[in-house]
Amino acid sequence: MLKYLSVWLLLLLPLGVSAQQAILKGRVLTEGNVPLELATIGIKGTTVATQSDSDGAFSLQVPANRDVILLVRFLGYKEQERKLRLQPSQIANLEFKLELNPNQLGTVDVRGKNNSDTREQVSVTKLDPRLTRNLPSAFGDFNKILVTLPGVTSNNELSSTYSVRGGNYDENLVYVNNIEIYRPFLITAAQQEGLSFVNPDLVDDIEFSSGGWQPKYGDKLSSVLSIRYKTPQKFAASLTGGLTGGSLHLESASKNKKVTYLVGVRHKNGQYVLQGLQVDGEYKPIFSDAQAYVTVDLSKAGADAGTTTLGILTSYAQNKYLVIPESRVTTFGTRSSPLRLYVGFDGRELMEYRTYQTGLNLNHHFSDNFNSEFILSGVHSREREFRDVEAGYRLSEVSVNANNLGEDERTRGVGSQFDHARNTLLARFITAESRNTWRFSQRSAVLFGVKGGIENIADEISEYGFVDSADYVNKSYLLQSDLNLNSKRYNGYVQHTFELDSLKTITYGIRASYWDFTKEATITPRVQYSFITKHNPDLSFKAAAGLYYQPPFYRELRDFNGQLNQEIKAQRSVHAIIGSDYLFKAWGRDFKFTAEAFYKHMTNVIPYDVDNVRLRYYARNNAKAYATGLDLRVNGEFIEGAESWLSLGLLQTKENVAGDSTFTYSQTGEITGRQELGYLRRPTDQLVNIGVFFQDHLPDNPTIRMYLNLIYGSGLPFGPPRQPEYRNAFNGKSYKRLDIGFSKLIVLESELIERKKVALQSLWVGLEILNLIDANNRVSYTYVQDVNGLTYAVPNFLTGRRLNLRFVAKF
Numbered sequence: 001m002l003k004y005l006s007v008w009l010l011l012l013l014p015l016g017v018s019a020q021q022a023i024l025k026g027r028v029l030t031e032g033n034v035p036l037e038l039a040t041i042g043i044k045g046t047t048v049a050t051q052s053d054s055d056g057a058f059s060l061q062v063p064a065n066r067d068v069i070l071l072v073r074f075l076g077y078k079e080q081e082r083k084l085r086l087q088p089s090q091i092a093n094l095e096f097k098l099e100l101n102p103n104q105l106g107t108v109d110v111r112g113k114n115n116s117d118t119r120e121q122v123s124v125t126k127l128d129p130r131l132t133r134n135l136p137s138a139f140g141d142f143n144k145i146l147v148t149l150p151g152v153t154s155n156n157e158l159s160s161t162y163s164v165r166g167g168n169y170d171e172n173l174v175y176v177n178n179i180e181i182y183r184p185f186l187i188t189a190a191q192q193e194g195l196s197f198v199n200p201d202l203v204d205d206i207e208f209s210s211g212g213w214q215p216k217y218g219d220k221l222s223s224v225l226s227i228r229y230k231t232p233q234k235f236a237a238s239l240t241g242g243l244t245g246g247s248l249h250l251e252s253a254s255k256n257k258k259v260t261y262l263v264g265v266r267h268k269n270g271q272y273v274l275q276g277l278q279v280d281g282e283y284k285p286i287f288s289d290a291q292a293y294v295t296v297d298l299s300k301a302g303a304d305a306g307t308t309t310l311g312i313l314t315s316y317a318q319n320k321y322l323v324i325p326e327s328r329v330t331t332f333g334t335r336s337s338p339l340r341l342y343v344g345f346d347g348r349e350l351m352e353y354r355t356y357q358t359g360l361n362l363n364h365h366f367s368d369n370f371n372s373e374f375i376l377s378g379v380h381s382r383e384r385e386f387r388d389v390e391a392g393y394r395l396s397e398v399s400v401n402a403n404n405l406g407e408d409e410r411t412r413g414v415g416s417q418f419d420h421a422r423n424t425l426l427a428r429f430i431t432a433e434s435r436n437t438w439r440f441s442q443r444s445a446v447l448f449g450v451k452g453g454i455e456n457i458a459d460e461i462s463e464y465g466f467v468d469s470a471d472y473v474n475k476s477y478l479l480q481s482d483l484n485l486n487s488k489r490y491n492g493y494v495q496h497t498f499e500l501d502s503l504k505t506i507t508y509g510i511r512a513s514y515w516d517f518t519k520e521a522t523i524t525p526r527v528q529y530s531f532i533t534k535h536n537p538d539l540s541f542k543a544a545a546g547l548y549y550q551p552p553f554y555r556e557l558r559d560f561n562g563q564l565n566q567e568i569k570a571q572r573s574v575h576a577i578i579g580s581d582y583l584f585k586a587w588g589r590d591f592k593f594t595a596e597a598f599y600k601h602m603t604n605v606i607p608y609d610v611d612n613v614r615l616r617y618y619a620r621n622n623a624k625a626y627a628t629g630l631d632l633r634v635n636g637e638f639i640e641g642a643e644s645w646l647s648l649g650l651l652q653t654k655e656n657v658a659g660d661s662t663f664t665y666s667q668t669g670e671i672t673g674r675q676e677l678g679y680l681r682r683p684t685d686q687l688v689n690i691g692v693f694f695q696d697h698l699p700d701n702p703t704i705r706m707y708l709n710l711i712y713g714s715g716l717p718f719g720p721p722r723q724p725e726y727r728n729a730f731n732g733k734s735y736k737r738l739d740i741g742f743s744k745l746i747v748l749e750s751e752l753i754e755r756k757k758v759a760l761q762s763l764w765v766g767l768e769i770l771n772l773i774d775a776n777n778r779v780s781y782t783y784v785q786d787v788n789g790l791t792y793a794v795p796n797f798l799t800g801r802r803l804n805l806r807f808v809a810k811f
Contacts, residue, residue, distance in 0.1 A: 022064040022086035026094035027056040028072060036074050036098065037442065037502070044069040044081065053442055059368070064088040072096045119581045120505045120530045122212040122544035123596060125149055125633075128643065129203040133808065134707050135693065136741035136768040138273050138799065139244050140806070142198040146225070147711060148691035150596075150631030150647040151210045153684070155713050155735035156779055157771070157798060158190035158273070159613050163684045164210050165598060166627030166653030167222030168608065168615055171550060174198075176227045177293070177311055178435060179359035179377045180218065184319075185425055185555060186383045188614040190779065191274055192351040194287035194319030199264040201238060201249035202293060204230035210631070211598055212544030212577040215493040215509035215526050216435070216447050221550045221573045221602070229293045229313070232260050242806035243272050245287075262293040273770075276799035281325035281345065289317035311361035321351040325389065330794055331398065331405060338398040338405055339412065341784065341794050346390045353383035373435040380428050387421035387463075395784055395792065413786035417476075421463035427554075428456045443499035447509075450492040457485040457554050461562045481562035485554060487517035495526075504531040515551050515570075522549040522570055538583040548573045556606050559619035569621050573602045591636030600627040607657050609721065610683040612780045612796075618657075625655035625682060641702060642695035649689040654679040660724050681717040681728045688714040703745040711737045720783050720791055730793070736775040741768040741806075764808040774801040 028039040035056030042049025043062060052058045062068055064086050072080045077098035086092055118124040127145060137144040143160045146152050154162040161169040161183075174181040174197065181197045205228035209217070217224045232251035240247045245268035253260040270285040292314050299307040325345035333339040359377035366372065395413040399406035431453035439445040461483070465476040495509025508527040514520070526546030533539045551570040558564055579596035605623040608615045629652065635645030660677040692710040697703075713735040717728035743766035781793040 021061045022088060022090040022092065024060045024062050024070070024084075024086070024092050024094065026058060026096065028052045028058065028074065028096045028098065029056050030077075031097055031099060033097075036077075039072060039074040039098070041070065041072050041096075044071045051442070062086060064090065070094075072098065074098055077101055119532065119540040119542070121209075121214075122528050122530070122542050122577050122579060123151075123210045123598075124213075125208045125210075127206040127208065129200065129206055131643070131693070132200040132203065132206075133240075134695075134705075134741070134743065134766075136707055136709050136739040136766075136770065136804075138770055138802075138804075139195070139268055139270065140200070140240075140242070141196055142200045142203075143196050144709070145693070146208060148645070148647060148693045148709065149208065149210070150594075150633045150649045150691070151598075151629070151651070151689075152223075152691070153649070153686055153689050153713055154711075155686075155716065155777065156190045156613065157737060157777075158270070158779075159193055160196035161190075161193075161613055164223040165600065165629060165631075166651055166682060166684050168610075168684060169613065170553065170555060170615060171220050171222035173218050173220045173224045174227075175217075175225070177229055177313060177359070177361055178226075178373065178375055178433075179313055179357075179361065180431070181357070182379055182381070182427075182429070184353050184355070184381065184383055185427065186353070186385045186423060187351065188385070189612045191270060191277070191283075191285060191323075192319075192321040193613070194317060194353075195266055195268055195289055197315065197317075197357075198225075198227050199247070199249070199266060199289075199291050201240070201247060202229045202251075202262045202264050202291065204228050211600070212526075212528065212546060212575045214447075214507055214528065215495045215511040215524070216449070219491065219511070219513050219522070219524075219549050219551055219570075221548055221571060221600075230262055231295055232262065233257065237811040239809045239811075240806065243804050245269050258297040260295045263291070265290045273799055273802060276802055278330055278797050279323075279325050279328045279343075279345075281323055281327075284322040285320070287317075287319040287321075289315065291315045308362075308364045311359075311363070313357075313359040313361070315355075315357045317353075317355045319351075319353050322348065324348045325391075330797075332792075332795055333398075336400065338400065339792065340396050340398045340408060341782075342394045342396070344392050347388040349389055350384070350386040353381060355379065355381040369439040371437045373433075375433040375435065376431070377433075378428075378430045381426070383423075383425045383427075385421050385423040387419055390416060390418045392416040393784060395786055413784060415784065416468045417465065419463075419465040422460075423463060424460045426456075426458045430454045445497050446494065447497075448492075448494040451490070453489045455485065455487050455489065457483075459483040459485075459554070459558075477560075479562040483558070483562070483564060485517070485557070485564065487515060489516075489551070490514045503534060503537075505529070513549065513551060513570075518552070518566060518568060518570075520551065520569055522551065524549055540581045542577075542579050542581075544575065544577045546575050548575060552606065555615065556617050557619060558617065560616065563619075565619045568606070568619060569604050571602065571606055571621070572604050573600050575600055586636070587640075589637045589640060591634060594631075594633045596631045598627075598629060598631070602626060602655075605655060607655060608683065609727070611721075622659065623655045623657040625653065627651065627653035627682075629653075638694065639696050642697060642705070644694040645692075647689075647691040649691075651686055651689065653682045653685045655682050656680070657724075657727075660727070677725070683717065683728060685728075686713050686716055688712070703747070705743050705745070707741040707743070709739040711735065718781060718793070720793070733778050733795075735777050736773065737777065738772045738775075739768065739770050740772050741766050743767075759811050760809060762810045764810075766806045766808075768804040768806065770802040770804055771800060776800075 028036045037054050039052040041058050050058050050060045067085050070082045078101045080096055132142050132145045135145050138157045141160050147154045151165045152162050207226045209224040213224045232253050235252040237250045247266040249264040251262045266289050268287040271283050274283045294312045296310045328343040330341045357379045362374045364372050396408040397410045399409045433451035435449040437447050461479045461481045464478040467474050467476055491513035493511040497507040499505050506529045511524045513522045524547040528544040530542035549570040552568050577598045582593045584591050602625040604621040605625045607618045607623045630650045632648045638644045656679045690712040694708040697705040715732040715734050718732050719726040719729045746763040777798040778795040779798050780796045783791050785791050
């Protein structure tokens with residue numbers, strides 16, 4: 001046995017050495033907390049050393065049970081030494097902040113990477129999630145902060161939908177922890193909408209892309225919103241309340257930090273706000289949801305913390321909108337020729353949907369250079385739309401006395417309208433996805449993944465309507481169908497990000513998808529390039545180009561007659577974007593100016609009409625379109641300690657629908673020919689859009705603050721339904737809204753909290769004035785005819801001025 005002793009000793013030697021080692025982790029930063037990449041961290045007097053990565057992070061094995069001196073060096077900065085002694089298998093974390101060396105001549109400023117810096121990505125904005133909780137809005141909806149960004153528009157304070165750079169509501173991707181989120185199908189009016197999926201109390205990171213995004217994100221045409229929920233380290237809770245609803249959230253972690261959880265419950269009652277609508281009646285809008293996000297560290301004993309983690313996201317939403325309308329009075333027209341519409345209602349409208357969603361995210365670090373995620377998610381949504389509403393109307397001329405409106409003078413038309421609907425929809429989705437990151441070096445990384453999904457949609461449509469106007473009864477519409485859609489989708493991507501040097505970065509890749517319902521495969525190459533100027537590190541430029549497909553979802557497939565078009569193809573869009581970021585100082589504080597010009601060329605377009613918040617698709621690839629514009633944004637601390645920004649968007653988007661034409665007539669009224677309409681304004685064509693988010697506080701008391709949210713959008717096009725020659729032919733009124741809030745933060749003394757005399761840590765109390773200028777914004781139009789057959793567009797207005805009280809208690 002002795003002859004094998006030397007062999008056994010050689011085999012056991014590495015284990016013995018490993019047992020006498022400790023692990024040192026940490027980060028290297030500047031004094032301004034900017035990560036330093038490629039800083040050298042080593043043991044003084046030895047050749048044992050490593051370098052920091054793009055986040056300034058490093059990991060180094062050091063001898064245990066002995067004193068060592070750690071030496072950190074970076075060109076242009078003062079060296080830093082630190083003495084330490086670690087126990088065997090101990091994992092220690094340190095942070096080094098290096099000072100600039102003013103005595104070193106000929107040094108070059110080397111830029112450290114920062115995850116919050118978006119200058120290397122095209123059309124990407126990162127937001128502080130704390131701001132979403134204070135933004136004054138009708139329901140405290142998370143998406144309302146997006147509307148203040150350039151290129152993002154929403155002319156409806158009741159809706160959580162938004163359009164980006166000329167796109168529509170269905171062209172936006174939303175992810176929470178890489179799990180894709182879906183919105184309801186049947187909603188027709190904004191007041192029927194519930195809460196947007198994202199719960200602001202649970203959010204840790206917000207990243208929004210308005211175009212030209214990387215291949216790792218999915219197949220849509222307009223935008224990507226990627227949300228990360230928090231991973232709490234200790235117990236915390238908050239309770240929010242107001243006149244429009246409230247929320248409760250809890251978060252905590254186990255003693256060993258192996259298990260963490262987030263729980264959020266929200267309730268919204270829109271009755272108070274909807275009382276400001278022009279239709280009088282009984283409103284019963286109640287929306288509730290509950291979400292939970294749990295993380296479990298599955299790492300084996302002895303392995304680095306976080307090597308294998310499991311994230312579990314669950315959500316349940318129940319939304320019920322019931323209205324029993326009674327009457328409506330609307331005065332419209334010109335100052336010299338005003339008209340007044342009286343409407344009396346009978347019946348009721350019910351919109352209800354329940355949605356369950358769950359997702360599992362298994363994340364494993366195979367090594368420092370390779371990470372893999374497996375995501376499994378499912379959605380179950382059941383929606384009902386019941387409507388039986390009869391409306392009798394009278395249209396009258398109004399007298400004008402000294403520029404004041406008087407009594408009715410003459411009746412121009414009378415009639416009635418009846419709408420019936422019994423629509424139900426059941427949607428079920430299951431998807432499985434693998435996402436991987438392979439870092440070849442500090443400057444080169446490859447991301448790749450595959451995804452497959454099963455979709456099942458059962459849709460029963462039964463709706464009709466008729467109009468009795470000027471003694472004639474006309475059928476407005478009739479839909480009767482029973483549709484079932486069972487299909488499978490597959491897609492995958494690969495992309496490579498390569499840092500040419502510390503100033504230049506290129507990302508390129510390709511994405512592919514296949515849908516077995518239409519038997520169509522798509523391939524979309526995409527590329528981004530950015531560089532920071534050598535002589536001015538505060539100035540950067542970037543560009544992106546790529547092909548983007550949007551395979552049709554269920555709503556794009558269904559035509560006006562309620563039938564599915566299996567021959568439909570994916571819409572295509574080529575994105576071309578150039579932009580620049582400039583960092584500058586004003587009043588001794590940091591600011592950032594961003595400018596981007598974009599052009600989108602779209603083919604295989606499926607035209608649609610906008611009816612409040614419902615999109616009615618033609619279900620045919622019979623159009624081509626374009627969108628072009630300029631987005632500008634400046635953000636920073638206009639008031640010290642309070643970030644604000646101003647956004648300006650300029651846009652033009654038009655489409656050419658094949659077959660759209662109008663007749664030409666002679667002076668005698670005879671048809672003399674047919675003329676193609678050519679390029680017309682798209683429903684989202686909004687020339688100017690301005691968004692402002694501004695914060696202020698008392699100079700000597702920052703606990704008293706003011707929040708201002710201002711939105712301005714020029715008029716959107718509109719036209720009467722089922723009349724192609726007048727489609728989007730008229731320009732609507734501009735959208736103007738100013739919401740302002742005032743708050744007081746009460747922070748309890750830390751001594752009371754430490755002694756556990758009180759559980760409450762702080763109380764935030766706010767007063768909001770919604771629609772401060774009491775603007776009469778229009779959401780849609782109702783069309784009525786008089787005795788002469790003339791059609792009038794009667795505006796449907798949104799909410800007026802309202803006061804709202806809110807509080808946030810944190811524990």
